[in-house]
Amino acid sequence: MSDKPKPTGPIPAGFEARDGALLIGTRTADEWVEQTGRTPLFLYSQALLERRMAELRAAMPERLRINYAIKANSFEPVLKLMATLVDGLDIASGGELALVQQAGIDTARVSFAGPGKRDSELEAAIAAGVTLNLESEGEAARALAIAERLGVTPRLAIRVNPDFELKGSGMKMGGGAKPFGVDAERVPALAREVIAAGAEWRGLHIFTGSQALDAEALVETQGNVLDLADRIAREAEIAMPKLNMGGGFGIPYFHGDQPLDIVRVGEALAERFAALPASLAEAELYIELGRYLVGEAGVYLTRIVDRKVSHGETYLVTDGGLHHQLAASGNFGTVVRRNYPVALAAQLDAPPAEIASVVGCLCTPLDRLADRAALPRAQVGDLVAVFCAGAYGASASPSAFLGQGPAAELLV
Numbered sequence: 001m002s003d004k005p006k007p008t009g010p011i012p013a014g015f016e017a018r019d020g021a022l023l024i025g026t027r028t029a030d031e032w033v034e035q036t037g038r039t040p041l042f043l044y045s046q047a048l049l050e051r052r053m054a055e056l057r058a059a060m061p062e063r064l065r066i067n068y069a070i071k072a073n074s075f076e077p078v079l080k081l082m083a084t085l086v087d088g089l090d091i092a093s094g095g096e097l098a099l100v101q102q103a104g105i106d107t108a109r110v111s112f113a114g115p116g117k118r119d120s121e122l123e124a125a126i127a128a129g130v131t132l133n134l135e136s137e138g139e140a141a142r143a144l145a146i147a148e149r150l151g152v153t154p155r156l157a158i159r160v161n162p163d164f165e166l167k168g169s170g171m172k173m174g175g176g177a178k179p180f181g182v183d184a185e186r187v188p189a190l191a192r193e194v195i196a197a198g199a200e201w202r203g204l205h206i207f208t209g210s211q212a213l214d215a216e217a218l219v220e221t222q223g224n225v226l227d228l229a230d231r232i233a234r235e236a237e238i239a240m241p242k243l244n245m246g247g248g249f250g251i252p253y254f255h256g257d258q259p260l261d262i263v264r265v266g267e268a269l270a271e272r273f274a275a276l277p278a279s280l281a282e283a284e285l286y287i288e289l290g291r292y293l294v295g296e297a298g299v300y301l302t303r304i305v306d307r308k309v310s311h312g313e314t315y316l317v318t319d320g321g322l323h324h325q326l327a328a329s330g331n332f333g334t335v336v337r338r339n340y341p342v343a344l345a346a347q348l349d350a351p352p353a354e355i356a357s358v359v360g361c362l363c364t365p366l367d368r369l370a371d372r373a374a375l376p377r378a379q380v381g382d383l384v385a386v387f388c389a390g391a392y393g394a395s396a397s398p399s400a401f402l403g404q405g406p407a408a409e410l411l412v
C-alpha cells in the first residue's frame with residue numbers, strides 16, 4: 001500500500017465556505033439538501049451561470065454569437081435560464097427538441113446536429129422551423145422530401161467533416177473518416193443542390209472537438225474553420241448567411257489543468273473578424289458551447305452511508321455514484337482515471353486527515369468517485385461534494401442502472 005494520496009482536481013472559482021461549510025448562493029450544501037429532502041442532489045448555481053456568460057461575452061468580439069449545446073445539461077430550469085443568456089440553442093435529437101418546446105423556448109433559435117436523425121425527428125424539426133445541420137447527402141434528400149410533403153420551406157445548413165482536428169481536445173470530432181458531417185470536398189456540390197431545391201440556406205456547421213484547454217490550439221482551429229468556410233463558399237459560389245464555427249472550450253477537471261485563456265481566444269477572433277474574406281463578411285458567426293457554459297456551475301452532493309476499511313484502505317461508501325456521475329468515475333471517454341475535484345461539504349477548508357476512496361453504491365468496481373483522495377476525517381452521514389457536475393452529469397449518466405433512479409436537481 002502506498003501512503004501517497006492521488007491529487008484531486010481544482011475546485012472551480014466561485015464556491016465559498018461559511019464557517020467551513022460549502023456555500024452555494026445563500027445556503028450551505030447541508031441546508032439545500034435538507035430543503036430538498038433527499039440525496040444525491042445536483043445543485044446548479046444561477047449566479048455562477050450568469051457570471052460565466054458575462055465573462056465570456058466580455059472576452060469575445062461583439063459580433064460573435066454564442067449557442068448553448070443543451071446535451072450538457074437539459075434540466076428545465078437550467079435550460080430556461082440559459083435560453084435567456086445565449087443567442088441560440090443546439091440540440092442533438094428529437095427528444096431534446098421536445099425539451100426545448102416544453103420549456104417554451106422559440107424553436108426558430110434552435111439548430112439540430114447529430115447523425116442518424118430519424119424521419120420523425122426531421123419532420124418535427126422542420127415543422128418547428130429548426131435549422132437542420134445536415135450530416136449526409138442521404139439526410140439532405142430525406143429532409144427535402146419531408147419538407148415538400150409538409151409544404152414547408154426547410155431551414156438547412158450542412159455540417160462539414162473538416163480535414164483537420166482540434167489539437168489537444170478531449171474528444172476529436174474532425175479529421176479523417178467520421179460518422180459526422182459531409183466530407184469537406186463534397187460540401188460545395190451538396191450546398192448548391194440544397195439551395196437549388198428551394199431550401200432556406202443557413203450555411204455551414206464545422207465542429208472539430210471538445211474539452212480543449214489550450215488557447216493556441218483553439219485559435220489555430222478557428223482560423224482553419226474560417227479558411228475552410230471561405231474556400232467552400234468560393235468554390236460553390238454561394239452566399240454564407242451563417243457559420244457555426246463549433247466550440248471546444250474546455251474546463252479544468254483534473255490536478256494540473258489550467259483554465260482556458262478566453263481573453264486570448266477572443267482577441268484572436270477579433271483580429272480574424274476584422275479581416276474577414278468577402279464570402280464571410282455578411283455571415284452570422286456562432287460558436288456552440290456546452291460544458292464551458294454550465295460545467296463549473298454545478299456540484300453533486302452525495303451522502304456517506306458507510307465507512308469501511310479493507311486491507312488497510314479506507315472506503316467512504318456513498319448513496320450516489322456513476323449512475324449520476326459517469327464522467328467523474330472515469331468511464332465517459334477517459335483513458336486514464338483521474339480524480340475530479342471533491343471535498344467534504346461541511347469541512348471545505350479543513351486540512352486533510354486521511355486518505356480515503358469515495359465510492360458509489362453500485363456493485364461494480366467501476367463505481368468510484370474519488371480514488372485515494374486526501375480528505376478531512378469523514379463520518380457516516382457527511383455530504384461529499386463532487387464539483388464540475390454541471391455538464392454531462394445528470395444528462396450523460398445511466399441513472400436507471402441497478403434500479404437506482406435519477407438524482408434530485410435544483411437550480412438555486
Ligand SMILES: *Cc1c(COP(=O)(O)O)cnc(C)c1O
Nearest residue numbers: 069072207210211288289290291
Ligand atoms: C457535444 C457537442 C457540443 C458541446 O460540446 P462541449 O464539449 O460540451 O462544449 C457542441 N457541438 C456539437 C456538435 C456537439 O456534438
